[in-house]
Amino acid sequence: xxxxxxxxxxxxxGSVIAPEVARQLGLPLLDRAISSHVAAQLQVSVQEAEGAVxxxxxxxxFLAVLAPLAGGVLGAGTDCAPPEAVPPPDDAAFFRExxxxxxxxxxxxGAVILGRAGGAAFRAEPxxxxxxxxxxxxxxIAQAARIEDVDAATARQRLPEVDRARAQYVRRLYGxxxxxxxxxxLQIDSTAVPLxxxxxxxxxxxxxxxxx
Numbered sequence: 159x160x161x162x163x164x165x166x167x168x169x170x171x172g173s174v175i176a177p178e179v180a181r182q183l184g185l186p187l188l189d190r191a192i193s194s195h196v197a198a199q200l201q202v203s204v205q206e207a208e209g210a211v212x213x214x215x216x217x218x219x220f221l222a223v224l225a226p227l228a229g230g231v232l233g234a235g236t237d238c239a240p241p242e243a244v245p246p247p248d249d250a251a252f253f254r255e256x257x258x259x260x261x262x263x264x265x266x267x268g269a270v271i272l273g274r275a276g277g278a279a280f281r282a283e284p285x286x287x288x289x290x291x292x293x294x295x296x297x298x299i300a301q302a303a304r305i306e307d308v309d310a311a312t313a314r315q316r317l318p319e320v321d322r323a324r325a326q327y328v329r330r331l332y333g334x335x336x337x338x339x340x341x342x343x344l345q346i347d348s349t350a351v352p353l354x355x356x357x358x359x360x361x362x363x364x365x366x367x368x369x370x
Contacts, residue, residue, distance in 0.1 A: 160268040161185065162287045162364055163276025165328075165336060168320035169298030169313060170291035171348045171356070174305060176272035178357045183364060188264045190273025254279075254331045273324065277341040278332035287364050290342040291356065293349030301349050343367075 162179060166172025172190070180187040258279050261271055265286065280286040293301070295317060302313040328336040339345065344363050348356045 160285050160368065161265040161271060162269075162289060162360060163271045163274075163280055164289045164291065164360070165273065165275075165277045165324075165342070166291035166348070167293065167298055167324075168317045169300075169302030169305070169349070170293050171301060171305065171353045172272050172291055174353050175291065175348065175356050175360070176270055178354070179360050179364075180270035182357060182361045183268075183270065185268045185270050186264065188261065188269050188271045188274065250331050257331070273327075275328045275331055277336075278328050278334045281341055287344065287360070287367055288342045289360055289363075290337075290339075290345045291348040292337070292345065293347045297349035 162183070162185075164172055164176045164179070166175070176189075177187050257274060261269075261274060261276060261279060264271065265280075276286075277288040277290065280288065299310055299313045299317055302308070302317065303310050306313065308316075325336045328334050334341060344360065346356050346359060351359070
């Protein structure tokens with residue numbers, strides 16, 4: 159099951175690095191589930207989860223917002239139930255199974271997966287290189303402003319919302335801390351290392367593991 163999973167904090171450049179890694183490796187890209195837009199929709203459930211209490215309505219919103227993102231990716235043709243048909247919100251296994259089915263379909267022939275808790279989902283898969291991109295908050299705010307062409311104030315507002323949503327996605331589905339170093343083979347401060355160099359490092363690591 160060849161491939162690369164890339165987890166990235168907001169402003170760490172995952173949206174730039176992952177497509178280029180996919181291009182260099184000649185693999186398709188499966189994009190992340192948690193975008194800035196989705197994170198904003200999840201804000202209530204994220205706040206509830208930070209208190210370690212996920213109310214039924216909040217968890218329902220979590221699954222309802224994310225479930226439609228699982229359909230039709232990479233031509234897989236997988237249809238998730240519409241929001242009104244989502245099973246009981248205290249059952250995260252349903253969405254986890256749907257999400258993993260899509261990722262496994264992509265990885266069957268090789269893929270680069272951005273986000274989607276890939277590091278946690280495939281932590282026991284020897285053929286998958288798991289990468290984490292991170293950096294100091296101020297550096298990520300500055301980089302996000304450049305990448306998204308927004309002002310620093312907007313990026314500063316988005317950072318905690320997006321980071322919390324992505325962390326909650328991993329915690330809700332797998333019970334792991336998104337920053338747990340045990341989930342990753344390779345961790346890069348992509349605010350200190352140029353983005354194109356990050357691409358080269360990841361591609362080289364992938365080839366080295368594949369050759370081994």
